[in-house]
Amino acid sequence: MFERFKKVTAPKSNKKPSYLSVDIGTEYIKCAIFIRVGNEVEIIGYSRTKQKSSAMYAAFILDITEVVDNLDKAIGEAVGMAQTYFETHYALPKDMIIGIAGESVQGVNILVNVERENPDMEISDKEIEQIIQKVKKHTFESTKEDLAEELGIPSTQLMEIDSYINSVYIDGTRVLNAVGYKGSELVYRVFSTFAPRVHIDTINQIAKHLGVNILKIVVEPYAIALGLNDMRRNDANGIIIDIGGGTTDVAIVKNGDIMGTKMFAIGGRVFTRRIEKDQGITYEEAEEKKINFINGKLTQTEGTEIKRGFENDIKIWASGVEVALEEFEDVGEYPPTIYLCGGGALLPQIQEELISYPWMQSLNFKKYPKVNFIFPNAIRNVTDKTKKATMPIDVAPLALARMILE
Numbered sequence: 028m029f030e031r032f033k034k035v036t037a038p039k040s041n042k043k044p045s046y047l048s049v050d051i052g053t054e055y056i057k058c059a060i061f062i063r064v065g066n067e068v069e070i071i072g073y074s075r076t077k078q079k080s081s082a083m084y085a086a087f088i089l090d091i092t093e094v095v096d097n098l099d100k101a102i103g104e105a106v107g108m109a110q111t112y113f114e115t116h117y118a119l120p121k122d123m124i125i126g127i128a129g130e131s132v133q134g135v136n137i138l139v140n141v142e143r144e145n146p147d148m149e150i151s152d153k154e155i156e157q158i159i160q161k162v163k164k165h166t167f168e169s170t171k172e173d174l175a176e177e178l179g180i181p182s183t184q185l186m187e188i189d190s191y192i193n194s195v196y197i198d199g200t201r202v203l204n205a206v207g208y209k210g211s212e213l214v215y216r217v218f219s220t221f222a223p224r225v226h227i228d229t230i231n232q233i234a235k236h237l238g239v240n241i242l243k244i245v246v247e248p249y250a251i252a253l254g255l256n257d258m259r260r261n262d263a264n265g266i267i268i269d270i271g272g273g274t275t276d277v278a279i280v281k282n283g284d285i286m287g288t289k290m291f292a293i294g295g296r297v298f299t300r301r302i303e304k305d306q307g308i309t310y311e312e313a314e315e316k317k318i319n320f321i322n323g324k325l326t327q328t329e330g331t332e333i334k335r336g337f338e339n340d341i342k343i344w345a346s347g348v349e350v351a352l353e354e355f356e357d358v359g360e361y362p363p364t365i366y367l368c369g370g371g372a373l374l375p376q377i378q379e380e381l382i383s384y385p386w387m388q389s390l391n392f393k394k395y396p397k398v399n400f401i402f403p404n405a406i407r408n409v410t411d412k413t414k415k416a417t418m419p420i421d422v423a424p425l426a427l428a429r430m431i432l433e
Contacts, residue, residue, distance in 0.1 A: 047059070074108070079093055121240055136193070268369075276289075367399070402418070
């Protein structure tokens with residue numbers, strides 16, 4: 028592991044732990060090395076490594092060897108950046124929080140009503156754990172069967188990734204953490220995520236090749252929604268859209284609760300392929316031209332030509348967002364703000380289409396939503412000591428790192 032940085036001092040037993048957070052994207056692998064300082068996370072190493080176009084498809088790993096090599100390189104670069112920490116007080120990272128995304132990854136919200144026999148007794152961690160176990164025992168099988176049918180796979184091939192309690196209503200009052208409270212009637216919002224077994228097995232294989240332990244596998248839009256500043260307030264509402272190279276991930280927050288996550292297989296790579304096809308150039312040349320277009324470095328004629336080529340793809344992408352939003356249950360009125368992140372979010376036509384799309388004619392919006400970008404400094408309890416994670420593409424690995432606090 029980390030062959031490129033053998034010169035780093037070997038970890039000693041008295042050193043404090045450091046950790047990895049990893050976002051294996053279709054276009055880029057993003058890797059952060061972080062430490063926990065009280066109730067804060069500090070990023071001490073960060074890297075972004077380009078993937079080969081054949082390594083991934085729609086957030087699914089096709090070439091494990093290629094991805095492992097790229098990830099090893101990314102970790103090595105991040106370790107080199109954090110070298111002074113490892114020479115003094117911290118050990119090399121052995122544990123990893125890794126993100127998961129893609130069209131086959133499903134996040135569902137499960138409501139659980141509980142009448143407590145002893146309302147004067149304080150709620151304990153053990154009681155909450157028992158509630159989750161009851162949910163898994165009585166609800167998960169039917170949930171898995173519904174999701175498996177939707178995905179077109181046997182329910183035996185669908186695995187739970189994780190389950191979190193989003194919030195608890197105690198006798199009608201919402202709290203984020205019920206431990207220590209008293210009450211008779213509880214309503215739990217349990218957020219559970221599922222993915223095909225092959226998806227989870229692939230991630231486990233990567234961890235094994237690297238010689239690291241997986242602390243958590245986290246659905247990325249969930250981590251972003253949970254980490255975004257002010258999104259846990261009782262009056263917080265928003266639609267979060269993370270546009271990667273191969274997929275677009277959508278989450279909805281209503282009144283501080285994460286209602287679920289949806290994904291569909293259209294991302295920034297579609298627009299690169301459009302340039303590749305229209306101009307008869309290689310994929311790598313098309314990607315470079317797309318980036319130059321985003322940064323305003325093309326001539327007016329070139330920019331106009333590319334913009335015209337994107338028109339139909341942009342409309343199809345926006346329709347995908349509409350379908351994803353429509354699939355959320357019990358939303359009622361949709362939130363008035365859309366938050367954008369991910370590498371694909373920087374394409375100018377994305378924001379323009381979201382602003383001009385006829386949302387009020389198609390879904391229950393009371394007004395046209397505002398569209399804002401998410402930058403890494405919007406993730407609470409996280410400080411980037413490297414100053415390298417600065418763009419919307421860098422949001423997910425910082426949000427994943429923050430999950431160690433949950």
